Each structure stands twice: as C-alpha cells, then as structure tokens.
Amino acid sequence: MQQTGVTSLAASGLVETTGGNYPLLLFVMILGAMFLSGTIDSVPLIAAVIPVVFHLESLGMEVFPFWWALLFAGSFGGNLTLVGSTANIVPLGLLEKRGEAGITFKDWFKVGFVVTLATTLLSYLLILLMNPAR
Secondary structure (H helix, E strand, C coil): CCCCCHHHHHHHHHHHHHCCCHHHHHHHHHHHHHHHHHHCCHHHHHHHHHHHHHHHHHCCCCCHHHHHHHHHHHHHHCCCCHHHCHHHHHHHHHHHHCCCCCCCHHHHHHHHHHHHHHHHHHHHHHHHHHCCCC
C-alpha cells in the first residue's frame, strides 16, 4: 500500500477531511482503526496504518498520540466481533466442542459494540488528556 501511494493519499485525505483539526483527526483514526480491527486481524491492520502515521509526521504533525491511538484501537477493536481476535475464537471453539452453549455473532456484537466503543472512547479521552496542547 505504501509503494502504490495509498497510505500517502489516506494521510493527506484524513488531514484534508478534518481540516487538520488534531482532536478530530485523532478521533477519526481511532474509531476507524477500532472498526477495522473488529473485522480483520489487528496486526495486518496496524502494519498497514503505520505508513499513514509516518506520512502525518512528514506533514509536520506530532504523531506520538497516534501511536497510542493505534495501540488502543487495535487492541480494543478486537472485542467488537467474534472474529476480531483469536482470543475470542479459541474459547468459543472450546465451549462449542464441549457441547456448551454457543454465542451467535449477533449476540456477541450487541455486547461487544458497547464494550469496544466505551473502552476506545475512554482511551481517546485519556490520549487527549495526556496531550492537552493539541
């Protein structure tokens, strides 16, 4: 993605869309990464977003908070869906193998959405508190 210029376009698009408003840019990035992490594995997602953060840095932005945003969004986003994290899939597989009650995607998502959104928004607020000058 970096070689094709997609990450540069993404970073420039984020800055343009948010008008360079730092808290808004951080908010868009953390929520976007959270939702994507719930649908694909966080490791390749974060690997794909790292060049975006480096491009933001080349645009003169302070990127330290963005690293924290990616950490929290990638970690907490995995709780959004059953397939968002291996830590979700393994215990569910063990329960089903034992003949215990399973959990549907819909039932998981009802709880996972609330938990994931709450923890991610809390981390966003804490990042803003750690970086008040932005």
